[in-house]
Amino acid sequence: xxxxxxxxxxxxxxxxxxxxxxxxxxxxxxxxxxxxxxxxxxxxxxxxxxxxxxxxxxxxxxxxxxxxxxxxxxxxxxxxxxxxxxxxxxxxxxxxxxxxxxxxxxxxxxxxxxxxxxxxxxxxxxxxxxxxxxxxxxxxxxxxxxxxxxxxxxxxxxxxxxxxxxxxxxxxxxxxxxxxxxxxxxxxxxxxxxxxxxxxxxx
Amino acid sequence: xxxxxxxxxxxxxxxxxxxxxxxxxxxxxxxxxxxxxxxxxxxxxxxxxxxxxxxxxxxxxxxxxxxxxxxxxxxxxxxxxxxxxxxxxxxxxxxxxxxxxxxxxxxxxxxxxxxxxxxxxxxxxxxxxxxxxxxxxxxxxxxxxxxxxxxxxxxxxxxxxxxxxxxxxxxxxxxxxxxxxxxxxxxxxxxxxxxxxxxxxxxxxxxxxxxxxxxxxxxxxxxxxxxxxxxxxxxxxxxxxxxxxxxxxxxxxxxxxxxxxxxxxxxxxxxxxxxxxxxxxxxxxxxxxxxxxxxxxxxxxxxxxxxxxxxxxxxxxxxxxxxxxxxxxxxxxxxxxxxxxxxxxxxxxxxxxxxxxxxxxxxxxxxxxxxxxxxxxxxxxxxxxxxxxxxxxxxxxxxxxxxxxxxxxxxxxxxxxxxxxxxxxxxxxxxxxxxxxxxxxxxxxxxxxxxxxxxxxxxxxxxxxxxxxxxxxxxxxxxxxxxxxxxxxxxxxxxxxxxxxxxxxxxxxxxxxxxxxxxxxxxxxxxxxxxxxxxxxxxxxxxxxxxxxxxxxxxxxxxxxxxxxxxxxxxxxxxxxxxxxxxxxxxxxxxxxxxxxxxxxxxxxxxxxxxxxxxxxxxxxxxxxxxxxx
Numbered sequence: 001x002x003x004x005x006x007x008x009x010x011x012x013x014x015x016x017x018x019x020x021x022x023x024x025x026x027x028x029x030x031x032x033x034x035x036x037x038x039x040x041x042x043x044x045x046x047x048x049x050x051x052x053x054x055x056x057x058x059x060x061x062x063x064x065x066x067x068x069x070x071x072x073x074x075x076x077x078x079x080x081x082x083x084x085x086x087x088x089x090x091x092x093x094x095x096x097x098x099x100x101x102x103x104x105x106x107x108x109x110x111x112x113x114x115x116x117x118x119x120x121x122x123x124x125x126x127x128x129x130x131x132x133x134x135x136x137x138x139x140x141x142x143x144x145x146x147x148x149x150x151x152x153x154x155x156x157x158x159x160x161x162x163x164x165x166x167x168x169x170x171x172x173x174x175x176x177x178x179x180x181x182x183x184x185x186x187x188x189x190x191x192x193x194x195x196x197x198x199x200x201x202x203x
Numbered sequence: 204x205x206x207x208x209x210x211x212x213x214x215x216x217x218x219x220x221x222x223x224x225x226x227x228x229x230x231x232x233x234x235x236x237x238x239x240x241x242x243x244x245x246x247x248x249x250x251x252x253x254x255x256x257x258x259x260x261x262x263x264x265x266x267x268x269x270x271x272x273x274x275x276x277x278x279x280x281x282x283x284x285x286x287x288x289x290x291x292x293x294x295x296x297x298x299x300x301x302x303x304x305x306x307x308x309x310x311x312x313x314x315x316x317x318x319x320x321x322x323x324x325x326x327x328x329x330x331x332x333x334x335x336x337x338x339x340x341x342x343x344x345x346x347x348x349x350x351x352x353x354x355x356x357x358x359x360x361x362x363x364x365x366x367x368x369x370x371x372x373x374x375x376x377x378x379x380x381x382x383x384x385x386x387x388x389x390x391x392x393x394x395x396x397x398x399x400x401x402x403x404x405x406x407x408x409x410x411x412x413x414x415x416x417x418x419x420x421x422x423x424x425x426x427x428x429x430x431x432x433x434x435x436x437x438x439x440x441x442x443x444x445x446x447x448x449x450x451x452x453x454x455x456x457x458x459x460x461x462x463x464x465x466x467x468x469x470x471x472x473x474x475x476x477x478x479x480x481x482x483x484x485x486x487x488x489x490x491x492x493x494x495x496x497x498x499x500x501x502x503x504x505x506x507x508x509x510x511x512x513x514x515x516x517x518x519x520x521x522x523x524x525x526x527x528x529x530x531x532x533x534x535x536x537x538x539x540x541x542x543x544x545x546x547x548x549x550x551x552x553x554x555x556x557x558x559x560x561x562x563x564x565x566x567x568x569x570x571x572x573x574x575x576x577x578x579x580x581x582x583x584x585x586x587x588x589x590x591x592x593x594x595x596x597x598x599x600x601x602x603x604x605x606x607x608x609x610x611x612x613x614x615x616x617x618x619x620x621x622x623x624x625x626x627x628x629x630x631x632x633x634x635x636x637x638x639x640x641x642x643x644x645x646x647x648x649x650x651x652x653x654x655x656x657x658x659x660x661x662x663x664x665x666x667x668x669x670x671x672x673x674x675x676x677x678x679x680x681x682x683x684x685x686x687x688x689x690x691x692x693x694x695x696x697x698x699x700x701x702x703x704x705x706x707x708x709x710x711x712x713x714x715x716x717x718x719x720x721x722x723x724x725x726x727x728x729x730x731x732x733x734x735x736x737x738x739x740x741x742x743x744x745x746x747x748x749x750x751x752x753x754x755x756x757x758x759x760x761x762x763x764x765x766x767x768x769x770x771x772x773x774x775x776x777x778x779x780x781x782x783x784x785x786x787x788x789x790x791x792x793x794x795x796x797x798x799x800x801x802x803x804x805x806x807x808x809x810x811x812x813x814x815x816x817x818x819x820x821x822x823x824x825x826x827x828x829x830x831x832x833x
Contacts, residue, residue, distance in 0.1 A: 015581060024387070028222040032389045038222060039353070039463075040387035043329060050797050051583035057387075062470060064352075065463030066386030069471070069545035071562050085578045089571045092562075106581040110791050110801045111627070114579040125577065129570055178209050 005036070005166055007060040009068040010159070013087050014079030015104045016050045019152035022179075023077070024055040026156060030175045031059050034167045041066035050106070052083055059166070075164050076130075077155050079138070080104045081122050088129060095130040098158045098199065099123070100138035100151065134158070134202055141194040147184075150191035157195025162203055169196060213259055215395050223390045225383040226251035228354040229293070229321055232361025234263055236317070237396030238291050240283035241267040242276040244667065245696035246295030247330035248384040249323035253293060254697060264399065269699050272638075272667040277302035277320070281309045284318040284374075285412055286402035289365050293321035296337050297637065301668065303340065306374075308414045310344045311422040313372040313429060315408075316400065317365035320346070323379040326509045327542030330381075330695075332618060332637060334541070336510035338486055341376045345430045348487040349442065350378045350459035354388035356442060356484065362393060363440075371436075373429045378486070380509060382542065383460050434488040442484020445493045447500055451479045453556065454497045454504035454529075458483040458514050464548040465507040471549055471561045478556075489517050498522050498529040505555045506533040509543050584623055587798040588764070588814035590690050590731045590757025591621040595631035596794065596818070597729075597737035597755075598657060598686070604738075605745050610654040612745070617641030617660035617669075620695045620759075621688050628795050631659075639668025642685050646676055649683040655745045659686040662703040663693035665714055670721070676750035677722045684744045684751045687714040688731075690759040698762055718752040725751035732757055734821050764814050775831045776813035777820055779806055784827040790819040 010027065014020040024040055031038045042055035056068045070089045076097045078084035084099055091097070101119050108114045117125075119135070126133045138154040145154070153176060160169045169192075176192055177185045210221045212231045223231065229252045233241065241260065243253040253269065260267035266283075270276035273294045283290035294302060299322055306320075322341075325331040341348045349364050351357035357379065364375040410418050437443060455478050457465035462482050469475045481497045483489065486508075498504055498518070506515040515533030522529050536551035537543065546564060553560045585592050602612040616622060616632040617640060624631035636644050642665075645658025660669050665687050676683050691711070693699040705711040718726050725747040727740040737755060744751035758766075767774055776798075784806060791799050791806055798812035799819060808819070808828070820828040 016583070025222070028387055028389075032220050032222040036389075038387070038389045041382055042385055042387075050581070050586065052581045062467070063463075064466045065460070065545060066382050066388070067464075067544060069467070069549070070564065070567050072545075082579055082581075085574050086581075088574045089567050105800060106579050107584060107795050107797045107799075108580040108582070110799065111795060113627070116579045117577045121577065125574060 005060045006062040008058065008166070009073050010057045010075045010077065011068060011073045011087055011090055012055045012057070012077045012079070013083035014053050015083060016053055018053065018079045018104070020053040020055050020079060023152050023156055024057050026172070026175050026179060027057050030167050030172045031057065033171055033175070037061060037063065039063050039066045052086055054087065075159060075162065077159055079152055079155055081119060082116060084126055085122055088126070091126070091129045093129070093131050096132040096162055096164055097126050097130050097134065098155065098162065099126070099133060099135045100155060101135050102137060102139045134162070134199055136198055138195065141198065142191050145191035145194055146187040150188050153188045153191040154195035157192035158199040161196040161199030163200070210392070212255055213263055214392065216392055217394045218391060220389050220391050222387060223354050224251060225354045225357050225379060225386045227255055228358040228390050229361055229377065229379065230255035231390070231392070232358040233291050233319070234259065235358070235393050235395050236362045236365040237289055237399065238365070239265045239288040239316070239399060240280060240290040241265065241292070242270045242279040243293045244270050244273045244276050244298060245693055245699045246298045247696055248325055248381040249293045249295045249298070249321065249379070250696040250699070251384070252321060269701070271702060273298035273301040274305060277309070278305045280318060281305060283402070284314045284316040285312070285408070286316065286404045288316040288400050288402040290316055291319045291321065293323070295331065296322060296324040296335050297331060297333065299337050299340055301638065306344050306346070308419070310346055310374060311414060311419050311426050312412050313426065314368045314374050315372070316402070317368040318374045319361055319364040319368060319377055320374055321377045321379060323381070323384045324510070325381050327381065334510060336513060338378060338513045339511060341378070342487050345426050346374055346376050347430065347433045348376045348378050348485060350484060350486050351383055352459055352462035352482070352484070354386065355390045357383060358390050359393070360442065360484070371429055371433050373433065378459065380460050430488065434491070437485045437488055438490040438492040440485060440490070443490040443493055444482045445497055446480045447497070448476060448479045451477060451500070452502050453478045454481065454501040455479070455507065455552070456481045456483060456497070456504055456514060456518060457507040458486045459508070461507045461509055461543055461548070464543050464545050465552070467545050468549040468552050471545070472553060472556070472558060474552070474556065474558070483514060486514050489514065489521065491521055494518055494521050495525050495527060498527045501529060503530040503532060505536060505552065506531065507537055507543070507548055507551070508533065510539070512539070582626065584626070584795065584797055585620070586760045587796050587812045588760030588816035589620070590755070590760065591624055591688050592629065592794060592796065593731040593734060593757060593818050594686070594688050594737060594755040595624045595629040596822070597731065597734050598631065598741050599629065600734070600738035601741035601745060604742055605655055609745065613648050613652070613654055613656045615641060615645040615648055615656060615658045617664050619661040619664055621659070621661055628793050638664055639672060642669045642672035642676070645683050645685065646672055646681050649681050655684065657684045657686060657741070657745065659688055662687060662689040662691060662714060663701040666702045666712070670717060673718060673723070673752070674721050681750055682748060684741070684753065686741070687752065687754045689714055689754050689756045692759045692762055694759045694761065698759065715752070715754045723750055723752045725749065726754070728754045728756060730757060731755040732816055732818060734818070760814050760816065774815050776808060776810040776815055777817065777828050777830050778808050778810070780827045780829060781805060783825050785825050787824060790823060790828065793822065794819060
């Protein structure tokens with residue numbers, strides 16, 4: 001189902017160990033299956049040691065570079081709430097932000113080197129730039145699906161539930177099933193569906 | 204549900220598309236080209252090329268290894284090329300400094316079997332000590348450069364690079380950058396070359412392959428002639444594309460990854476059909492005809508490229524020599540420092556063309572400035588259970604004791620995970636320079652001033668380039684303490700095995716045995732999770748009158764956890780007895796372990812992150828940290 005889509009920019013933000021890179025691989029593979037030209041980029045290496053992780057996936061006929069330009073993000077998926085703020089320069093009033101509200105507190109907060117904002121403050125700040133901000137407790141839905149580790153897949157379900165992705169949810173689910181063989185596939189498909197439904201209702 | 208066909212890097216499926224990491228595309232290119240020998244030392248952002256090729260080598264019937272350093276990797280690949288098989292090496296930009304010596308002579312001899320040298324630069328220093336532009340080194344070595352703009356081109360250029368390397372008899376450099384190596388894109392697969400060549404080496408090749416003055420003086424002419432032939436061919440290569448717009452007075456030239464930024468910028472500015480555009484895939488040698496054609500049709504050009512004004516300078520020179528009256532711009536508008544972005548290029552081109560920016564970047568900067576203070580800092584840090592945390596903590600204890608009579612210690616570190624200890628509160632670095640410099644620079648710090656010097660580096664770095672500096676300290680009897688932080692892995696780049704790890708049927712080399720063989724008189728080996736013993740050993744080493752070595756041993760926490768999980772061993776995390784905890788926060792403030800958190804003024808251990816190294820329990824003054832809890 002290739003459309004004449006010119007440019008769609010998706011940014012996924014989180015912290016080391018949250019499966020951000022897995023998400024971008026899944027999404028990119030599904031986009032290739034759907035026949036899109038796809039570009040993306042992420043930070044590997046240093047960022048894996050508990051640091052911030054950022055990935056972006058871009059689809060469409062007009063995209064050339066692996067990086068979304070500032071102010072051009074269409075959808076921001078934040079698997080960790082403060083990481084949404086860290087990428088605020090990519091947002092515009094046209095951006096939809098999907099936010100997991102579960103915090104991962106960095107050690108700099110324990111050391112008193114920085115402070116962690118309240119979720120309400122984060123949402124308010126994001127809303128001052130982007131028109132649509134959807135917050136959900138993705139960990140809760142992942143646990144409901146059967147595994148906390150599937151939090152990232154709840155978020156990808158939420159992304160598709162937003163209706164902003166020109167790829168069929170079935171194509172995405174096929175890739176999820178291929179990636180997580182056996183019992184993991186069922187849990188992750190369920191996680192996807194839960195994320196999908198909760199956001200679809202809110203859109 | 205239909206499970207989609209799973210394509211892999213070894214799928215024999217020409218025409219099918221796959222979503223790949225740039226480094227995977229490079230590895231796929233080597234497989235398609237029928238590489239027979241591959242060797243590399245890991246280094247961000249190049250490591251995934253080798254990860255894939257080492258893992259797939261058996262299946263695909265070629266030889267691939269993790270070498271001890273980049274020089275050896277280059278030499279090994281070059282030797283295989285001498286024997287007329289296709290060979291490849293890859294390295295990060297600073298790795299080429301290590302391989303620079305063989306490169307500068309190998310280029311006189313040229314390639315026999317196709318030889319592609321992949322070089323991954325790191326603009327923006329995402330994971331490096333500098334951001335050198337290795338196109339400069341390639342030029343110095345008369346080595347042609349292929350610079351891809353996408354994962355697809357990266358794969359295709361590796362295949363063509365092997366063919367051209369054999370056609371022209373020269374080594375080809377594929378120049379990647381972080382955004383290419385760690386970028387992703389759809390890649391259409393090509394056919395896999397299956398036939399393997401039987402290598403040979405005839406002594407009759409002596410005149411070509413012995414780099415001694417009598418022969419290499421002549422070979423210098425041969426090398427220059429090879430480049431001239433390549434120069435004549437690059438204008439016709441598919442990776443260089445000129446789009447002339449009728450009546451356009453302005454030209455844009457972009458090389459490699461910058462092509463995407465430049466093209467998107469022109470589209471965003473609504474200028475795509477108003478300027479002429481040269482896409483460069485061979486920054487060295489440049490496609491001179493295309494450059495001249497563009498430059499004689501416009502009154503000014505701007506070169507968009509990351510780091511040095513490499514293409515810019517060459518374009519200016521070509522035009523000057525051809526008497527083409529065009530103004531060549533570049534770094535006046537495009538930043539010299541750091542990684543480019545579409546924003547930086549849009550702003551540069553807008554200024555160059557004197558047109559309005561498509562959006563108000565000033566407003567974005569204002570939002571960012573308002574938001575930044577709200578965002579908690581999340582720098583990468585030593586993992587929970589990292590053995591280096593114990594080593595550094597112990598070094599600090601020893602340094603406090605020796606400070607009174609010997610003066611403040613100087614800690615000279617190296618490149619690896621342990622560099623994350625440089626931050627508060629461990630401050631395990633006062634200086635660091637390069638791979639192996641942990642020992643080498645320590646030699647000089649010990650000669651240049653009188654306070655005690657501890658040089659430290661990891662096991663992989665020790666084998667990479669630390670040993671000569673250790674021998675030097677013995678040879679010249681330099682009073683310096685050299686610490687090997689031995690976690691039995693090259694962890695920073697993805698846990699590649701190194702000579703310290705039992706692998707390839709050998710038991711694992713021991714740094715202490717090498718130190719002994721090198722003639723070091725004071726050697727101690729400690730378990731770095733035993734803080735008391737480690738601190739005492741560090742103090743004895745610092746007080747020893749001559750070169751001393753401490754091997755601080757403890758398996759990388761990630762590998763340790765992985766091993767335990769595979770063996771079915773349960774990790775019982777530690778917890779804090781809140782009844783006895785005095786909230787002194789020594790564990791929090793002195794270890795900075797990500798698993799130790801403060802929640803509502805109470806110190807707690809996150810069971811999900813704790814890997815039960817026991818370091819916090821060992822230093823807790825009130826003995827309130829217990830495994831498994833009460």
